[in-house]
Amino acid sequence: MQKPVLKKNVIIETLGCKLNQAETEMMATEFMRAGYRLVSDVREADIYILNTCTVTHIADRKSRQRLRLAQRHNPDILLVAIGCYAQRAAIELAGIGGVELVLGNKEKMKLPQLLQEIKNTERAVELSAGCYNNLRNRTFIKAQDGCDNFCAYCIVPLVRGRQKSLPAEQVIREIRQKTESGYREAVITGTEIGSYSQGGLDLKGLLEAVLAETQIERLRLSSLQPHHITQGLIKLWHNPRLCPHFHLSLQSGSNSVLKRMKRRYSTDDYSKVVSLIRSVIPKAAITTDVIVGFPGESQAEFEQSHSFCKQVGFARIHVFPFSSRPGTKAAEMLEQIDAVVKKQRSQKMITLAEESAHSFRRSFLGKTIHVLWEQKKKGIWSGLTDNYIRVYTRSKEDLSNKITKVRLEKLYRDGAWGKIKIKVYKGDI
Numbered sequence: 001m002q003k004p005v006l007k008k009n010v011i012i013e014t015l016g017c018k019l020n021q022a023e024t025e026m027m028a029t030e031f032m033r034a035g036y037r038l039v040s041d042v043r044e045a046d047i048y049i050l051n052t053c054t055v056t057h058i059a060d061r062k063s064r065q066r067l068r069l070a071q072r073h074n075p076d077i078l079l080v081a082i083g084c085y086a087q088r089a090a091i092e093l094a095g096i097g098g099v100e101l102v103l104g105n106k107e108k109m110k111l112p113q114l115l116q117e118i119k120n121t122e123r124a125v126e127l128s129a130g131c132y133n134n135l136r137n138r139t140f141i142k143a144q145d146g147c148d149n150f151c152a153y154c155i156v157p158l159v160r161g162r163q164k165s166l167p168a169e170q171v172i173r174e175i176r177q178k179t180e181s182g183y184r185e186a187v188i189t190g191t192e193i194g195s196y197s198q199g200g201l202d203l204k205g206l207l208e209a210v211l212a213e214t215q216i217e218r219l220r221l222s223s224l225q226p227h228h229i230t231q232g233l234i235k236l237w238h239n240p241r242l243c244p245h246f247h248l249s250l251q252s253g254s255n256s257v258l259k260r261m262k263r264r265y266s267t268d269d270y271s272k273v274v275s276l277i278r279s280v281i282p283k284a285a286i287t288t289d290v291i292v293g294f295p296g297e298s299q300a301e302f303e304q305s306h307s308f309c310k311q312v313g314f315a316r317i318h319v320f321p322f323s324s325r326p327g328t329k330a331a332e333m334l335e336q337i338d339a340v341v342k343k344q345r346s347q348k349m350i351t352l353a354e355e356s357a358h359s360f361r362r363s364f365l366g367k368t369i370h371v372l373w374e375q376k377k378k379g380i381w382s383g384l385t386d387n388y389i390r391v392y393t394r395s396k397e398d399l400s401n402k403i404t405k406v407r408l409e410k411l412y413r414d415g416a417w418g419k420i421k422i423k424v425y426k427g428d429i
Helices: 018-033 057-073 084-088 090-094 108-118 156-160 168-180 203-213 231-238 255-261 267-280 299-312 339-362
Strands: 009-014 047-052 078-083 099-103 138-142 185-189 218-221 245-247 285-292 316-321 368-377 380-385 390-393 403-412 415-420
Touching: 009 018, 018 047, 018 108, 018 138, 018 185, 047 057, 047 084, 047 108, 057 078, 057 084, 057 090, 078 084, 078 108, 084 090, 084 156, 090 099, 099 108, 138 168, 168 185, 168 203, 185 203, 203 218, 203 231, 218 245, 231 267, 255 299, 267 285, 267 299, 285 299, 285 339, 299 339, 316 339, 339 403, 390 403
Parallel strands: 009 047, 047 078, 078 099, 138 185, 185 218, 245 285, 285 316, 390 415
Antiparallel strands: 368 380, 368 403, 380 390, 403 415
16 A cells, blocks of 8 residues: 655544544644644545544445545545544455545544654645634533443444543633633533543533633533433533533333343433423423334334333434444344334334424524524524524624524524524623
8 A cells, every 4th residue: 555645735524423523623623733724625635534433334334435425526635534433444444445544543633643654744834714613613522432331232332442531621621722712612522421530520520610610601511321410410500501402312212122222221210300301491402312123123112212202302303223233232133123114113203303303493482592603604694502403594794603692483494593682792692
């Protein structure tokens, strides 16, 4: 294989979870420090880096497609595959034409240094302001990695390793730096953020420290497990800086399926947590993931899951047909569900997901809520409320990275159409 030649223009794309996004941000910072120019158009890039996901076979396929598409748009580009898919199946990715470097999770953060070692470059190119993440006002901050649960279907512990947490001081330092750079919302993320434990602090202690020692205006958490939600943790949401949005992993609404999945809760446990959240934070958005077609899932078990999801009334449901991952317990289970059946069940659950999302958004029509505006496309601005409703509006003013009060008027696209209630100020909150 011919040695890659170090160039200066880099594009980094990310698939998968918020932890991957957080690590991409960290890597982008290291590339900028090393003198690279980060670009958003693959045709302008010399190096294409894909931070991959392998949670399902569909994620694998997307990774392969993205790599091949990058090379089609730019045949001379150096392709680099990193992340979870690279950790699980490096040889498979290396077999894709044009892919010259494959790095797993343990090595990927060293990529700028590794490229530098391959071949020194000329004098660093000055980074154009805003050429990377120029439309983002939300930053992803990694606080934890790895998982010790080994759920029957999940490849994550095999590609991420055992649970480990970063020092609170590091998390706080990164949030301060991003706040100084203009970011107004931070998402604290990890493989299993609820298991955070470092220096005598649990997740509650970490959040208390971040709220006390940073000025970030919005603080959001990535995915939580039901058993990590406690009354003490939820009480922190009396602070309006904490976004009332909980991505609470479910996976199945059938107790027998949950048991086979080796999940650590029952539907009754889950319901109690949902009730606790809503009793303290009535406007909270509760979103979730659901797997359909897990090995052995009977029609009755699927209907139980469907009924439970309908009962909860989620703000959003991410539906995943079961995908067998090599090395997991579920891959070895008998009674694998036929692909046609999985597709039928997926469609029924997706229909429910759409109905639930519409119902949640509809309940906020006529109300005034704060929106953090992100970007403008074809004359229409879009942004997010603190409880994760996508809002759209028209405005002649530059709303990027501003927070305004907005009255939600009607359902629109995947969110709601809003009318700005007051004059826009950058510091309005």
